[in-house]
Amino acid sequence: MARLMFFGKLGDIAGARARDFPLNNVDTVSALKAAIFENDNGLGEALGDPSVRCIVNEEMTRGDAAITDDDEIAFIPPVSGG
Amino acid sequence: MARLMFFGKLGDIAGARARDFPLNNVDTVSALKAAIFENDNGLGEALGDPSVRCIVNEEMTRGDAAITDDDEIAFIPPVSGG
């Protein structure tokens, strides 16, 4: 099971800050987004927004990163500190 | 008697922060500087420096201001606060 994390408004849309998710045949971030969309259209759509970035195992990914069931995969909307 | 004031390094050169000075026929700031020069070459020279400004009765003067024996005439070198 991969560990999914949702920050900011994505947490509200997902209804949880974190969730375990069996990847099965899913092996990239974009495939994961598609799989999530099948379960939850609203969340899948929000994750598809180009402003949403993905952090795998605490490292910012660029483009379509490979993922496995051991990974922690965080989705982050635009940040706003200060 | 006019009241002369010397600030910053001018006070050190004049040997006093303030001094009463009879203007006699002196009626402009530049004539005053010439009169001071006659008494005290070092101070007169310092007052002649283009960076030295003159404040008459607490108002900054521009150019060659007229002065009388009732005036307070302050000579100020470049300021340096902060």
Add this chain to the structure above:
Amino acid sequence: MIRVLETPFDLNAEIAAFNARAGAAGAVVTFSGAVRGEAGERKVTGLELEHFPGVTERSISAIEKEARRRWPVTDIDIVHRIGRLAPGEPIVLVCVAAAHRREAFEAADYLMDFLKTEAMFWKKELRSDGAEWIAPRADDYKDAARWKEND
């Protein structure tokens, strides 16, 4: 020193401690941000700030490191709140010490621009008319873009 705190901090005590430690450098600039009680015409009842433990601290650390590379500052303190904040409470404090004022001003200004646009925080505004996740304003991105180096 970088701290991300879940509970209120004493702004004045933090500034005093920084001055005691770093003030002899000559120039100290501090910036503090507090929760405002209104957003436009609407009353704000509080803020909720989320962070990504570990990742957030490293994102701030990267911003601080870049500021130190750009300016010869002698000391930097960054304190940032998370959790629930009430109007009037301090959210963020940046303190910078340097030998001369220009460096201190620019580094503090830089740090704030990037704490606003790159540090990993998410901010929800709680208002009488509902809650809203806040994105940086266009001006915030413009401010951060000022520091782009020609390289």
Add this chain to the structure above:
Amino acid sequence: MIRVLETPFDLNAEIAAFNARAGAAGAVVTFSGAVRGEAGERKVTGLELEHFPGVTERSISAIEKEARRRWPVTDIDIVHRIGRLAPGEPIVLVCVAAAHRREAFEAADYLMDFLKTEAMFWKKELRSDGAEWIAPRADDYKDAARWKEND
């Protein structure tokens, strides 16, 4: 509020009082300058600051007024020492409060540039190798020139 003081002031108490009064605006920037213990390689034993009573206060007031004309700041405090100062003592404190950080940063930066180059103070540096009246550095004039308006 503008104050020119002959005796040491408590930097942290001043900042705390300003924050209490003005901090709810949202953004507060403070600048404080302290006497440094050295000038280049030479040891500094103190400073002596002269002012022109009345005229100095009005010169600062004019600078503050212009800052308020340029930026929508909600509050400004300026404290400036005169007399004899020891290394480590604060010389100047500028506090600015505004709704947004950009205004607060710029107004504080502006105030310091003109306190350095236009406010009526004269500063003598007391060093182990003698005393010297200090003029603003070329950089100080350059900093002040940044604010020239195209009008």
